[in-house]
Amino acid sequence: RKEVEQDPGPFNVPEGATVAFNCTYSNSASQSFFWYRQDCRKEPKLLMSVYSSGNEDGRFTAQLNRASQYISLLIRDSKLSDSATYLCVVNTLNSGYALNFGKGTSLLVTP
């Protein structure tokens, strides 16, 4: 079983839509949780960290359920500029806190 699994995607949505991505992780010792965004042929960049209490940053809301080992990302009022691949990322003390990446979910927002 892969350490981090995400929705297979791709997601094609119209502008203004709400879209949700889900992710599960297998290592119960995972300590930190993130959503990264990766544009085509670019490096991953942090979108937001995910906290147990849930957190929101503008149109983006992240949730973490440690008991179910489940992470989610909700994007409201999608913009064309949200088109990218969204990477679910966790880390543990193992391997110097190296990040474990899901394969990513591709989002295409259309006019």
Added chain:
Amino acid sequence: NAGVTQTPKFRILKIGQSMTLQCTQDMNHNYMYWYRQDPGMGLKLIYYSVGAGITDKGEVPNGYNVSRSTTEDFPLRLELAAPSQTSVYFCASSGQGNTEAFFGQGTRLTVV
């Protein structure tokens, strides 16, 4: 603030050649990492370092070597390049380990 800088951005190697991918960061981060990303796949950890003089293998270390003589630099060495090493390589650094990692712009390597 340059962040994490990788060179070169692109490279074509012939089978059996060797090369070094350079990575330097100016954020005084202790933790540094090398990942590779193949098409449609997640990033896989090659090697990591938790501080100067300390390195260790990640998930896919075969065919690679690293060194960490300074806090700033973490070069990745490919010996005897093989077509299976065709990939995009990302270097990253992190200040406290369990916090955000910053990535370089990547090196696109093709082995023919």
